[in-house]
Amino acid sequence: MSLVDVRREVAFALAQTRELLIEARYDLIHGEDFVKVTAAGEIDFLHRQERMLLDRLERIDRRLTDPPSIVSWMRQEWFNLMLQFESWIAHG
Numbered sequence: 001m002s003l004v005d006v007r008r009e010v011a012f013a014l015a016q017t018r019e020l021l022i023e024a025r026y027d028l029i030h031g032e033d034f035v036k037v038t039a040a041g042e043i044d045f046l047h048r049q050e051r052m053l054l055d056r057l058e059r060i061d062r063r064l065t066d067p068p069s070i071v072s073w074m075r076q077e078w079f080n081l082m083l084q085f086e087s088w089i090a091h092g
Contacts, residue, residue, distance in 0.1 A: 002076070007060045014053040021046045 024046060027039035066072075 010056050017046055017050050
């Protein structure tokens, strides 16, 4: 899996997190007392997850702009070989 694919997955997870934040904020405003307490905890958790995903995107963007090195190429090739090997075992 390339960094571009990983970035797309992280961006998708970030979008899902933001949607859940909107829903939790709605519950915090309009819900019953128990729902409000649950929503407050969910909002706290989702904010931490959002910050983690934003940090991950920043690190991926930094790696994408770095010039490619032999080590990064070897790491990518090893990862791709392991994926193929696992696929072969699973389907073979």
